[in-house]
Amino acid sequence: MSYFAGIDVGSLSSDAAIIGQDGDLKGWSVTETGPHSTNAAEAALDAALDMAGLTRDDLAFVVATGYGRAAVPLAGKKITEISCHALGAYALFPDVGTVIDIGGQDSKVIRLGEGGKVADFVMNDKCAAGTGRFLEVMAAKLGVGLDDLGRLSLAAQGEVSISSVCTVFAESEVVSLVAKNHPIDQVIKGLHRSVVNRVAAMTGNIGITPRVIMSGGVAKNAGVVALMAERLGVDIAVPQEPQIVGALGAALMAVRAAL
Amino acid sequence: MSLSAKARLQFMKDLGLPAMLRLAKATKGKRAPRAANPDFGPPLKCAARLKEIMTRHYYLSRFAPGARPVAWVTSGAPVELLRALDFYTIYPENHGALCGAQKMGPELCAAAEEQGYSSDLCSYARVDLGHFFSGKTPAGQLPKPDLLFCSNNICQTVVYWYKVLAHRLGIPLVLFDTPFNYGEITEANIAYMKEQILEMIPVLEKTAGKAFDMQRFMRLAELSKSTSQLWGQCLETMRARPAPMTIFDAFVHLAPVVSLRGLPVARDYYEILLAELTERVGQGIGAITNEKKRLMWDNIAVWYKVRDFAELFAARGMNFVAATYTNAWAETIQHLDMSRPWESLAKTYSLVILNNNLKHRLGLMEKMVREYSVDGLVVHSARSCKPYSLGQYDLKSLLSRRLGIPAVVIEADITDYRFFSEEQALTRLEAFFEALEAA
Numbered sequence: 001m002s003y004f005a006g007i008d009v010g011s012l013s014s015d016a017a018i019i020g021q022d023g024d025l026k027g028w029s030v031t032e033t034g035p036h037s038t039n040a041a042e043a044a045l046d047a048a049l050d051m052a053g054l055t056r057d058d059l060a061f062v063v064a065t066g067y068g069r070a071a072v073p074l075a076g077k078k079i080t081e082i083s084c085h086a087l088g089a090y091a092l093f094p095d096v097g098t099v100i101d102i103g104g105q106d107s108k109v110i111r112l113g114e115g116g117k118v119a120d121f122v123m124n125d126k127c128a129a130g131t132g133r134f135l136e137v138m139a140a141k142l143g144v145g146l147d148d149l150g151r152l153s154l155a156a157q158g159e160v161s162i163s164s165v166c167t168v169f170a171e172s173e174v175v176s177l178v179a180k181n182h183p184i185d186q187v188i189k190g191l192h193r194s195v196v197n198r199v200a201a202m203t204g205n206i207g208i209t210p211r212v213i214m215s216g217g218v219a220k221n222a223g224v225v226a227l228m229a230e231r232l233g234v235d236i237a238v239p240q241e242p243q244i245v246g247a248l249g250a251a252l253m254a255v256r257a258a259l
Numbered sequence: 260m261s262l263s264a265k266a267r268l269q270f271m272k273d274l275g276l277p278a279m280l281r282l283a284k285a286t287k288g289k290r291a292p293r294a295a296n297p298d299f300g301p302p303l304k305c306a307a308r309l310k311e312i313m314t315r316h317y318y319l320s321r322f323a324p325g326a327r328p329v330a331w332v333t334s335g336a337p338v339e340l341l342r343a344l345d346f347y348t349i350y351p352e353n354h355g356a357l358c359g360a361q362k363m364g365p366e367l368c369a370a371a372e373e374q375g376y377s378s379d380l381c382s383y384a385r386v387d388l389g390h391f392f393s394g395k396t397p398a399g400q401l402p403k404p405d406l407l408f409c410s411n412n413i414c415q416t417v418v419y420w421y422k423v424l425a426h427r428l429g430i431p432l433v434l435f436d437t438p439f440n441y442g443e444i445t446e447a448n449i450a451y452m453k454e455q456i457l458e459m460i461p462v463l464e465k466t467a468g469k470a471f472d473m474q475r476f477m478r479l480a481e482l483s484k485s486t487s488q489l490w491g492q493c494l495e496t497m498r499a500r501p502a503p504m505t506i507f508d509a510f511v512h513l514a515p516v517v518s519l520r521g522l523p524v525a526r527d528y529y530e531i532l533l534a535e536l537t538e539r540v541g542q543g544i545g546a547i548t549n550e551k552k553r554l555m556w557d558n559i560a561v562w563y564k565v566r567d568f569a570e571l572f573a574a575r576g577m578n579f580v581a582a583t584y585t586n587a588w589a590e591t592i593q594h595l596d597m598s599r600p601w602e603s604l605a606k607t608y609s610l611v612i613l614n615n616n617l618k619h620r621l622g623l624m625e626k627m628v629r630e631y632s633v634d635g636l637v638v639h640s641a642r643s644c645k646p647y648s649l650g651q652y653d654l655k656s657l658l659s660r661r662l663g664i665p666a667v668v669i670e671a672d673i674t675d676y677r678f679f680s681e682e683q684a685l686t687r688l689e690a691f692f693e694a695l696e697a698a
Binding site for chain 2: 067079080081082083106117118120121122123125205206207
């Protein structure tokens with residue numbers, strides 16, 4: 001039996017997925033990228049192999065994706081995260097029409113064509129607004145854990161509006177809002193709204209085709225997902241492990257590449 | 260105009276510069292040639308002639324003041340009027356492209372920003388003002404103008420940019436105001452533009468110190484027309500498979516039709532270029548060795564990335580065979596008709612792509628996709644050029660859906676690479692390549 005691996009080296013996390021020839025997920029991992037992409041890719045791969053009870057020798061083909069894809073020497077092929085996210089989402093939800101991926105340093109909206117192919121896509125411009133990094137910076141400033149943002153925002157009895165789009169200026173805006181005794185959960189909801197508005201504006205460029213899937217680290221934030229569904233007026237499905245969609249797509253690409 | 264200045268310009272033109280160019284050629288021969296990139300076909304032979312023409316043009320310009328009236332001109336202005344009065348013309352936009360290609364954009368832009376100009380302002384304007392304030396230029400030295408000649412058929416920014424120059428230099432600014440074409444061009448608009456031409460001639464005459472000769476104007480306008488038509492024919496050779504040149508070559512070979520239009524040297528050059536391209540088509544010589552996919556480009560070039568992009572695409576077997584930008588200097592010239600000189604000049608210059616509505620642009624791009632057998636579209640959203648970048652997402656969606664071709668938008672700037680994020684642009688382009696290869 002041969003196995004296939006996909007490694008997604010992003011700006012914040014490096015994720016890996018191991019699958020069998022039939023596409024069955026055998027193991028996966030989500031690790032921090034840190035300063036060295038090559039090491040991060042290998043650590044993510046080894047962690048996923050551990051879970052699958054396999055070794056590198058069991059792998060027939062490896063595909064790398066994400067910003068650090070060029071720095072993965074053990075990958076036989078490098079494919080962009082746009083194609084990989086589309087294929088990964090298609091494998092998990094065969095009726096997917098649109099993928100909204102909000103990662104560490106970029107957000108993208110992908111419209112799918114037949115067979116999980118990319119029909120069109122749009123990415124954020126050269127700015128961290130509307131990305132995971134934006135929420136990470138704000139969580140740190142507020143002294144709140146990244147994993148707690150969703151819960152707090154869903155419980156908020158109101159919302160404080162954030163006017164700055166820029167991450168750096170929004171940070172000082174948040175400080176002044178907290179100093180004026182605005183409840184933190186309402187500030188968090190406002191921050192989520194700002195991310196959602198930014199990404200929703202991008203969807204306008206290519207249109208939304210149901211079914212809509214959200215992937216990437218920010219999809220784990222239920223507060224953002226709820227506001228996004230409200231803003232777009234559609235139901236949004238989130239995979240069990242939204243951070244490994246790109247890696248899963250890369251592993252499926254590895255199966256194709258080995259054929 | 261002084262006699263000694265005239266004599267000096269003539270001497271440099273006939274003897275000084277040719278001697279210098281010979282010397283440069285002799286010393287250059289000793290350098291090892293750059294290793295040929297196997298992704299490209301043989302280079303265009305006339306590229307050496309192009310370089311010589313542009314070097315001469317910029318070098319001799321420093322001897323023009325005093326010998327001939329000097330004007331700084333926007334790329335879309337009806338320069339034929341100036342040709343008839345013997346103006347030596349400098350195109351700040353062409354100079355901006357040159358600075359961009361030499362990677363001097365950020366340095367010159369910063370010089371303008373130091374004087375208070377916003378970094379949101381067009382970088383051609385900032386490069387030009389930066390050059391004006393600092394004197395820095397890869398061309399050695401540009402002549403101070405006696406007059407500024409500007410048309411807002413390409414944008415409104417040029418009006419304010421040239422007003423700054425006019426104010427600082429205390430010289431006349433002649434503006435050709437072209438009403439935006441929302442649908443069909445009206446007789447009232449044509450009459451309005453004709454009246455402006457008639458009003459500006461005495462101003463031009465005063466600076467030139469001579470009378471406007473109608474016969475000479477008509478002769479030079481015809482020369483300008485045939486130059487643009489030849490340029491159009493050069494571009495049309497790219498309909499062939501494989502295309503004999505890439506749009507990245509065309510970005511460079513565009514220089515004479517932009518800045519020397521209406522002079523014999525430009526017309527003669529395109530005759531040589533057309534002959535070479537036609538010969539290449541006949542022999543099946545392509546600009547790239549393995550032309551698998553044919554692409555179209557929208558918007559101004561990313562001047563500091565022309566070579567890198569050319570190599571990136573050629574390595575994938577992708578050739579740009581058409582661009583709305585290069586097409587713009589051939590698109591409207593058929594309107595020029597010396598039986599109605601002023602009306603037709605107004606039409607030629609006011610119907611250019613950036614002064615025309617988006618429906619026109621959509622139709623034009625659709626036609627080009629068909630005529631040039633285009634497989635994919637790359638849209639450059641240029642931070643500097645708002646009129647060109649407005650509506651691009653809609654154009655892209657409409658074209659990609661109507662014609663079923665993949666399309667991608669990359670965000671960059673024409674010269675100021677501080678606003679270009681290479682990694683993000685490359686990821687978008689690679690995803691586009693994957694979609695194109697899967698199509």
